């Protein structure tokens with residue numbers, strides 16, 4: 001289950017999943033879509049050293065990336081932006097969050113967490129959907145909010161491969177987003193009928209997983225609604241075990257760190273219910 005720091009694998013022809021280390025055991029992924037001497041890079045890992053290694057590795061293939069995509073503003077996906085001298089695509093709301101949180105999460109270039117890297121904002125923005133071209137193949141960027149408000153996915157319609165960023169994780173994680181939006185986005189991805197989904201953390205999965213992800217979020221929402229109706233305290237609700245809302249076979253397969261994600265989900269969804277939705 002534990003991924004070695006920095007690893008790469010061609011999961012489909014010209015689709016490289018590149019993994020780096022993370023505080024979570026599942027690691028973190030970037031993706032390089034390669035066609036001839038052209039490439040789109042999706043995200044750029046978490047540790048500054050891993051981001052540099054990713055960038056150099058792509059250069060070693062004789063490729064200068066045509067575009068970088070930020071699936072969302074979280075700095076475990078955007079730390080290496082400044083290494084790339086190409087258009088950086090993101091959702092129209094992405095720069096706002098990066099500007100607000102980078103100083104807290106990463107700090108200045110001299111900060112240990114930055115490792116000499118500095119903030120570089122995306123400069124190619126879109127709202128709902130945009131189509132790009134990679135050597136004659138269509139590459140769609142689609143807004144799929146939920147994990148964060150600015151989350152986007154990258155879809156290759158010819159091959160039905162969906163690069164999800166953190167919209168799809170081994171356990172959905174909505175602490176920084178919104179559970180209803182996440183459910184809607186997971187349904188949107190289902191309608192694309194992807195054959196393969198590349199996740200922001202963890203191994204690729206198939207589209208059949210999404211139904212279980214939606215069910216988990218719905219069950220947490222039901223539990224929160226019930227708990228509020230029954231007058232349960234927030235503290236008590238936050239003790240809701242993962243096993244109560246996710247099949248045990250999926251609980252067992254989760255890497256360390258996801259119990260914290262579950263706790264974050266409980267906290268967020270409890271708060272959402274206070275606005276009575």
Ligand SMILES: [Zn+2]
Nearest residue numbers: 074076166200
């Ligand atoms: Zn992430």
